[in-house]
Structure formats: structure tokens, C-alpha cells
Amino acid sequence: MLKYILKRILSSIITIWFVITVTFILMHAIPGGPFTSDRKLPPAVELNLNTKYGLDKPMIVQYGTYLVNLVHGDLGLSMSTVGLTVNQVIAGSFPASLKVGICAILFALIIGVILGIFAALQQGKLWDNLCMIIATIGVAVPSMILGPILIYVFAVQLGWLPAVGLDLPSNYIMPAIALGLYYMSFISRLVRSSLVDVIKLDYIKVARAKGLSKGKIILKHALRNSLIPLITYLGPITAGVLTGSFVIETVFGIPGIGREFVQSISNRDYTTTLGVTVFFCAFLIAANFIVDLLYMVVDPRIKLED
Amino acid sequence: MQYSKDMFEFIPKEEKNYNRVVRPSLTYGQDVWRMLRKNKLAMGGLVFLIIIVLAAIFGPMLSKYSYTAQNLDFADIGPSAQHWFGTDKFGRDLFVRVLEGARISLTIGFVASALSVFIGILYGGISGYFGGTVDNIMMRIVEAIYAIPMTIYVILIMVVLRGGLNSIIIALTISFWVTMARIVRGQIMSLKEQEFVLAAKTIGASPLRIILKHLIPNCLGPIIVTLTLSVPDAIFQEAFLSFIGLGIAPPLASWGSLASDALGGYQLYPYQLVFPALAISLTMLAFNLLGDGLTYALDPKTRR
Numbered sequence: 001m002l003k004y005i006l007k008r009i010l011s012s013i014i015t016i017w018f019v020i021t022v023t024f025i026l027m028h029a030i031p032g033g034p035f036t037s038d039r040k041l042p043p044a045v046e047l048n049l050n051t052k053y054g055l056d057k058p059m060i061v062q063y064g065t066y067l068v069n070l071v072h073g074d075l076g077l078s079m080s081t082v083g084l085t086v087n088q089v090i091a092g093s094f095p096a097s098l099k100v101g102i103c104a105i106l107f108a109l110i111i112g113v114i115l116g117i118f119a120a121l122q123q124g125k126l127w128d129n130l131c132m133i134i135a136t137i138g139v140a141v142p143s144m145i146l147g148p149i150l151i152y153v154f155a156v157q158l159g160w161l162p163a164v165g166l167d168l169p170s171n172y173i174m175p176a177i178a179l180g181l182y183y184m185s186f187i188s189r190l191v192r193s194s195l196v197d198v199i200k201l202d203y204i205k206v207a208r209a210k211g212l213s214k215g216k217i218i219l220k221h222a223l224r225n226s227l228i229p230l231i232t233y234l235g236p237i238t239a240g241v242l243t244g245s246f247v248i249e250t251v252f253g254i255p256g257i258g259r260e261f262v263q264s265i266s267n268r269d270y271t272t273t274l275g276v277t278v279f280f281c282a283f284l285i286a287a288n289f290i291v292d293l294l295y296m297v298v299d300p301r302i303k304l305e306d
Numbered sequence: 307m308q309y310s311k312d313m314f315e316f317i318p319k320e321e322k323n324y325n326r327v328v329r330p331s332l333t334y335g336q337d338v339w340r341m342l343r344k345n346k347l348a349m350g351g352l353v354f355l356i357i358i359v360l361a362a363i364f365g366p367m368l369s370k371y372s373y374t375a376q377n378l379d380f381a382d383i384g385p386s387a388q389h390w391f392g393t394d395k396f397g398r399d400l401f402v403r404v405l406e407g408a409r410i411s412l413t414i415g416f417v418a419s420a421l422s423v424f425i426g427i428l429y430g431g432i433s434g435y436f437g438g439t440v441d442n443i444m445m446r447i448v449e450a451i452y453a454i455p456m457t458i459y460v461i462l463i464m465v466v467l468r469g470g471l472n473s474i475i476i477a478l479t480i481s482f483w484v485t486m487a488r489i490v491r492g493q494i495m496s497l498k499e500q501e502f503v504l505a506a507k508t509i510g511a512s513p514l515r516i517i518l519k520h521l522i523p524n525c526l527g528p529i530i531v532t533l534t535l536s537v538p539d540a541i542f543q544e545a546f547l548s549f550i551g552l553g554i555a556p557p558l559a560s561w562g563s564l565a566s567d568a569l570g571g572y573q574l575y576p577y578q579l580v581f582p583a584l585a586i587s588l589t590m591l592a593f594n595l596l597g598d599g600l601t602y603a604l605d606p607k608t609r610r
Binding site: 011014015018019022023026027029136137139140141142144145148149152156239240242243246247250251262265266273277280281284285288 | 446449450453454455457458461462463465466542545546549550551552562565566569572573576579583586587588590591594595
């Protein structure tokens with residue numbers, strides 16, 4: 001167990017280092033620096049800026065400085081917003097993203113599991129078909145289209161929900177749906193197929209022979225085992241919600257880290273792009289790590305190889 | 307030992323028929339096709355995709371409008387007999403632009419998938435076949451890439467390459483091949499211990515020949531399914547890139563760029579969003595239905 005955890009931590013560090021290196025190389029392969037864009041700066045100003053951000057030093061020195069700073073948790077200065085560090089940018093925008101992301105994951109999990117149960121119990125009947133139609137459509141509509149459609153229907157036409165911002169609790173409903181529908185569809189299909197398999201097992205027959213009610217069998221016995229595959233899917237969902245936030249936060253005007261990332265790309269704010277990428281990677285690797293541990297706790301049959 | 311005639315006897319008449327072939331034997335391909343044809347949803351998806359591909363190839367040639375022709379007198383008009391899908395803010399015919407978008411989007415989808423399949427098969431094949439240290443190193447690299455969502459790679463690569471159809475295809479290929487490599491490797495690991503590989507080795511077949519002629523044809527099933535699902539994925543990613551401003555540059559159009567162009571004024575001109583959105587969603591749906599059908603049809607375990 002301990003050996004496994006140590007090994008995982010080591011490989012995570014290697015992965016993060018790999019990502020940092022690749023990102024660093026990519027960022028510096030871009031033609032033109034961050035200060036060579038629209039208007040021409042006086043040479044003295046440009047020299048000063050380059051010195052301030054360390055762009056005048058050789059590449060290898062810049063790489064070294066960046067790595068050393070990273071180890072200290074310092075992601076550097078933002079190039080487009082004067083006086084702000086990348087750490088501050090992330091700290092300021094991440095909470096909003098986190099809240100929306102958690103809402104989206106909860107929406108996907110709760111509704112997805114409920115739909116999946118319904119479909120599995122009514123296998124081949126109307127409910128099953130209905131749930132599977134919803135699930136198939138959910139996979140087919142990209143969130144960049146779903147978001148505006150939701151705003152148009154529920155905010156503009158019906159006026160039920162606020163369109164942009166994050167001030168009210170009801171602000172979270174539409175972004176959570178737009179972000180989570182794809183994963184909800186996936187989860188409902190996963191739960192359905194896994195529940196259908198579990199229902200056929202012997203211990204369910206025993207439970208039925210004991211005279212337990214159908215609801216009790218499903219909730220207490222069948223569902224527990226059929227939810228195990230779901231845990232492995234939590235990692236990819238986290239990743240998906242993270243990248244989905246680029247679109248959703250722009251559409252719904254949420255001041256989150258996804259919007260910050262997209263803006264840093266169009267502003268050629270290298271340090272922010274690089275910093276946010278590194279942050280994303282560290283976050284995801286940590287999330288996957290927790291998911292793996294959770295998997296081991298929930299299902300004692302699984303032994304992770306050392 | 308001596309054999310004499312009376313040691314043998316004729317078999318009874320009915321036993322003569324035991325070895326007769328009652329039904330013509332089917333090749334794997336025919337069998338898959340037979341299974342697939344029974345699946346109405348998958349066939350619907352396939353037919354829809356064929357129609358879309360044909361429309362994308364021939365549609366723009368047949369229309370009297372060009373996708374670049376602007377006509378400001380007819381800007382932002384709704385669907386009518388003249389302009390089936392209406393016009394955009396420059397008065398360009400949306401029907402032709404959606405068809406033109408189909409060309410670009412489908413090209414991106416198919417070419418990026420095909421390239422990544424090619425790379426993925428070679429990489430996964432070599433890694434899976436040789437195993438040991440080679441496999442270890444090759445898979446560590448793949449894992450490092452796989453740990454990060456490909457959207458982030460695609461964005462970073464696009465930032466470096468700066469727009470254009472080729473850059474999009476390169477960026478998508480660079481991030482897509484990893485999935486394929488993992489699938490092929492897994493399949494080959496389970497296949498390479500089987501007798502037919504040993505037989506090929508004993509008659510002196512080279513590793514490359516074994517990988518290409520014996521192993522890869524045997525994992526075509528999962529490869530085809532992944533391919534079917536990676537085409538819509540590529541289309542999705544391209545739409546995403548267009549949305550954040552790293553996609554196709556105008557006057558060229560892809561479904562993604564048409565949809566994201568329409569987002570600015572969709573409350574006034576919803577039809578400008580509806581048609582590209584429908585094109586993306588229906589194609590996505592068709593690929594997914596076909597993929598589901600193929601998964602079922604290609605899996606020998608579902609045979610009765």
C-alpha cells in the first residue's frame with residue numbers, strides 16, 4: 001500500500017515535469033514575444049520589459065529559473081495584467097470554477113444514476129428507451145451550443161433563470177447542466193449496463209428469495225456493486241469539467257479559471273498560460289490519485305499491483 | 307502390419323452427409339455486415355453519414371451561390387426559397403456555408419483520425435509486441451501524455467502553430483494517437499502469446515511482418531470502433547477551437563466556426579445557430595449510433 005502510494009507520487013512528479021518541459025518548449029517556440037504584438041514599443045521599454053520578465057536570458061537559464069520557482073510554488077508574474085502574479089490570478093478565479101464544477105459533477109452523478117436505475121429496471125420498456133434517448137442526445141450536443149440554447153429558452157424567453165454572472169444560487173443551474181449533460185449521459189449508460197449485469201447475479205436471487213422488497217434489493221444490494229465502475233469514471237469527469245469550463249465560463253460570463261486561460265491565450269500571456277496549464281495538470285493528477293485510492297477503499301476485491 | 311480389404315467397412319449412408327456444408331461459410335467481414343444490417347439505428351447513422359459526405363462533396367458544386375460571395379443587400383435574412391438556411395451578416399448563403407463547413411469539419415475528422423490510427427497502430431504494435439523495457443519506456447511516455455486532457459495539448463499546439471486547416475489536423479493527431487496506441491497495445495499483449503504467432507515465428511517471419519500481417523488484422527475490431535468514435539471527437543474539438551478563436555480563419559467555414567460566429571447574434575437570428583448546430587449534433591449522433599452498432603457487431607462474443 002505505502003509502496004504503491006510512493007510509486008504513484010513519483011510517477012506523478014515525473015508526469016508534471018514532462019508537462020512543464022513540453023509546455024515551456026511550446027510556449028517559446030511561438031514566433032514573436034509577448035511584447036511584439038500590435039503597436040511597436042520603444043526599444044528601451046521593450047528591453048526593460050524583457051529584463052523584468054527574464055526574457056533576455058538564455059533559454060536554459062529561463063527554464064532553470066522557472067523550475068526553481070515552481071518548486072517554491074511560484075508561478076511567476078502575469079504578463080498582461082500588470083502587477084498581478086499568476087498565483088493571484090489562479091487564486092482569484094479558481095473558487096468560482098470549483099463551485100460550478102462541483103455543481104456540474106453532482107448534477108451528472110445524481111441525475112445520471114437515477115436515469116440509469118430507471119432504465120435498468122424497466123429494461124426494454126418505455127422508460128428505458130426514453131432514458132437512453134436522452135443519454136444519446138446528451139452526448140451529441142456540444143456545450144458551446146447547449147449553453148446558448150439554455151440561455152435563450154430559460155433566461156430570454158421564459159425569464160425563469162438569470163443568464164450571466166454568479167451572484168444567486170439559481171445562477172449555477174444552467175452552467176451545471178450545460179457542463180454536466182454530456183457526463184450525465186455517459187453515467188446513465190454506465191449505470192444501466194452495470195446494474196443490468198449485477199441484477200443477474202446469485203446474491204440478488206438470494207435477496208429476492210429472502211422476500212426483500214424490490215426497492216430494498218436495488219438500493220441496498222444491487223446499486224452498491226454496480227456503482228463501482230462509476231468511481232473510475234470520476235477522473236475523466238473531473239478532467240472534462242475542467243476543460244469544459246473554457247467554453248461554459250465564456251458563455252455564462254463566469255469569472256473563472258477557464259475564462260482566464262482562454263483570455264491568456266488570446267493575450268499571449270505566456271506566463272499565465274503556462275502557469276494555469278501546470279496548475280490544471282497538478283490538479284488532475286491529484287484528482288486521479290484520489291480516485292484510485294477511493295477505488296481501493298470501496299472495493300476490497302481490488303488489489304493494486306505494486 | 308498388413309491391411310486387407312475386409313478390415314474396412316462402408317460407413318452408413320446417413321453418416322456420409324455429416325461433413326457436408328449446409329450453409330455457405332461467411333467471412334468475418336460478411337458476418338459483421340450481417341449483424342450491423344440488423345441494427346436499424348446503426349444503419350440509420352450510416353445512411354445519414356453517407357448522405358452528409360455526398361452532400362459535402364457535390365453540394366457546393368451544384369448550388370448557384372459561392373460560400374465566399376457577399377451580398378450586403380441580403381444580410382441576415384431568414385430561411386426562404388432562395389436561401390434555404392438564410393444568410394449571415396455579410397449576406398453569404400448559409401446553406402452553402404454549412405455544406406462547405408461539412409467539407410472542412412469532415413476532412414478534419416477523417417484525416418486526423420486516420421493519421422492518429424496509423425501512428426497509434428505502429429506505436430502500440432511495437433510497444434505491445436516487444437514488451438519488456440521497450441514497452442516500459444514507450445508506455446511511460448504515453449501515460450505522461452494521457453494524464454493531461456487532450457484539449458489542453460491541442461490548445462497549446464494551436465497557440466504555437468497559429469490557425470489553419472493543417473495545423474488543426476496536426477494538433478488533433480498529436481493528441482489523438484495516444485488513445486489508439488493504448489488500445490492497440492492492450493490487444494496485442496493478449497494476442498502475441500497465441501499459437502499462430504508462435505507458428506509465424508518458427509517459420510522465420512520478421513517482427514514487423516508479424517505485427518503488420520498477423521497481429522494488427524486481429525485487433526481491427528476495437529480499432530474500427532475507436533476510429534468511428536474519434537472522428538466526431540475531432541469535429542467536436544475543432545468546434546471548440548473555433549469557439550475560443552483558434553480555429554479555421556474566415557472566409558473558410560467549419561461547422562464549429564459557423565456556430566461560434568452565430569453565437570454573437572443568436573438571440574436575434576437564431577436560425578444562424580440552428581443549422582450548424584443541427585449539422586454538428588446530427589453527425590455526432592450518427593457516428594455514436596454507428597459506433598455502438600459496430601461495437602456490438604464486431605464483438606465475436608455476441609455471436610450465437
